[in-house]
Amino acid sequence: MVNSKRIFARVNTMKREFRHMAYRGLQELRGGTNISHIDSVLFYPTIKFERQKEDLLNRLAWYIPENPREGDFTVFIPLNHESMIKSELRTSPQACYNYQHFNLEFISTENIHSVADQVDLILNWDSKYQFSPKILKSLSKTMIVDPQYFSAVEIDRWLQLSNYAEIDEENNSISSFRKLENDYRDCDTAFVFARGPSLKHAYDYELGDDSISIICNGIVRDRELLDHIDPDILTAADPILFSPSKYGHKFRQDAADAMESYEMATIIPPKYHALVNNHFSGLDFITIPSIESEKPIFPTSDNLKVRATANIMTLFMLPIASSIADEVYIIGADGMDDPKSGSFDHYEATRYNPELVKSATECHPSYYRDNKFSSYYEDHLDTMRDIIEYGEQQGIEYYSLTDSNIPCLAERVKRDIH
Template sequence: MTPSKYYPFPIKALKHNMPLVIYETGIIAEQYIDQLEALGMRDRIQYCADTFPSKRKQFRGIPVLDQQQIAQLSNKQEMIYVVASYWASFSIADTLRACGIDDIHIVMPMAMEIEGQTVHFPLHKRAIRHIVIYPFIETIEEHDDMEARLNWFLPNRQNLHVYIPQDLPGDEVWQSEMDACDVLLVWRQSSLNDALLRPYRAKIGCVDPSYMETPELPLYARLYYRTLEFEERAALLKQSMFNFERLQALVGKGQPAYVFGSGPSLETVLNMQLIPGVKIICNAIVQSEKVLDRLDPDVLVAIDAHFFSHTIFGQQYRETIKQFLDHSSRYCIVPEMYAALLFAQYPELRYQIIGMPITSTIYHFPVLDSFWVKSLANVITTLAIPIASSLADTILIAGCDGSSNLEEPWDHSKIAQWDDTVNAAHEAHTSYRLIINSRESYHEQHNRNIEELIALGEQCGKTYHSITPSFIPALARRFKRLET
């Protein structure tokens, strides 16, 4: 019986008659192994692999190697490496190249299926140089909207081949463009079933704002990063690590790291006597002059893709970032793929932007020789707590209030609220907003992530306190009131 979410094994990996390495050890790898077993070919699998080593040495009875072990294999060029990931497929291909694996030995996944329907996500292996927009754009409004998106999300557009058709499909130009392109951006969901597109499923990224399976905003926001060559991406990462090292030098010996969330209790912190330490704020807090004047924060962390959109909301938020970074000793930390856009659009801020790789499959506090964090659903757990835990041994948390009712959204401080321009972002990126707002058991998962992150830190000898009351169990148990 085919599962509701089906990941077909890329059969072309078998044509070389070479041993296989299944890269990643999750549900996709599970299905790949099941499919190979059904074909009587499980014995072709030599290893599984994970970029981020854990205590697990086997997966489904197959030895698991980490990145360093792959690099040290004497026969590494005598195997085929099958990427068992979608969102991380591009990064995994980079990792394998860094291990010395030639492109001919790297096989990307095929288009996935959900409930029998193909889910469209571009699965290119090399940097994007050629983009086709599909279908034909009929109205001035649609054309202007597409131009606004492309001009922001592709600051290097003049160096790319971007084909926006001026007529209906069917001629030789369309065919040659789709044959040659790296990515097909389909902006109208109803066109996904067009017969003309069937041979190109692995190239398609659906950027219709109503398409729920792969929301268009993260696809757009990652697009520029994916046009960069390996050496260019490596240079941006090197700059981010250099900036992170400068940030580390700001933290005095024995000083704490503060994490400020946007819950209602944030306002009470403004009256507290805080001992010197590195201060990390999140998301909308940067808009509050009152908070900036009173707390004088050192670091802004942000992960919401809306901040990197072409909308008036995104533009205003980035202006706020620029104002925050007017102080040369301040830093802004965002996901690596989004940071590429900021580096390109605001080169004057290149020494204050830190692009953090959000690629780990395990909880991790970033340091220079393992510079990454785990992808989670909230900025506090993805960036703020891991970075604070990397910078200091005592972590003081405020404004992370949670909610007494796990079925209801939590409240935000009045000094950390969005203005009405956020509605423009929601309208422009409908699927992204709906997916964020529809996450089931969000509070329970968030509470669990904080519990597990703090447990990891305490195992490493770190101390955590919440200096404001919280409904999050791990923080409620560690509440420590400061003097006001």
């Protein structure tokens, strides 16, 4: 019975992937995506329920904030009933964002075709209509933002929207990373803190002033631990952390507070820069692009990039530590007790409460439904070994100060520093 359910789920995932690939192929046949700047969007298809309108406007308000924009931004909303127009914004899985800076134009279903020709971008919020004749000729300026669609497509398209709206400011990542290099040029030791249950043993060690500490994700919510670590760099890449969900909102609040309190730099992928730079101006965000590469890349200000991987440890944490220090100590990288479960266990103090986590799954269901995290774990183990062995060839020493299910760390367990 269990195997039948898994097979059925896999078949449905393959169907969704096939539809997405067919859609992308049709877009390419029609000239690909041709969007450079947007001042107007059309939601499609017709919105029938108040909750649909609220949900879409709230998401849009997160990805296109008010303050950085100049001029009008017009949102065309086809409605079934005019009675929906005057309602207040109420959301459940999302935090609330102000959309008063949008110029809202409510239109009838009959006017969709003519408006579709005029707007800069069409946001298809119901993928059942992805091949609709009404917008078929406008595929080059259409993005699917249906949270039930496929994998991370919905989140990625919203992020693209924030860049198309040209709300970004100058990116000073290279100069900021060069400053980081200069600040820690005499640093010999790096501490890398993951979120496994063994992170509790961080209190067993006193970190020297001549070291650099790198943390990730939900560690920002544990202020007692942060006081002990006094972190220098925060890393984050999971798209859920940059989503309008209540979970993402709470993480960003905690991260912003920690960045100010501990004067941390935060390393993120470039696709989030426009978004966070305009919501959190004045904080130090450094974007590092990731590229496909056969071997690991340790970023420098002269070559600010990393190898693309699926885990924050291998994407940013270890490569950055390896670019700065000769000795790298890892705490809390426990790995999976049961790889078939597809989930990492986390140190209790770094976990967000279940209701917040639930808000993320409700806000972006396809991301969780179609991404089987257990399938990448073997690749993660191989990538960890690749990075460590590559670094050791360059004279860098790696140690795990806590027990780990990750073989390359289990082979390098050490209980003391130096």
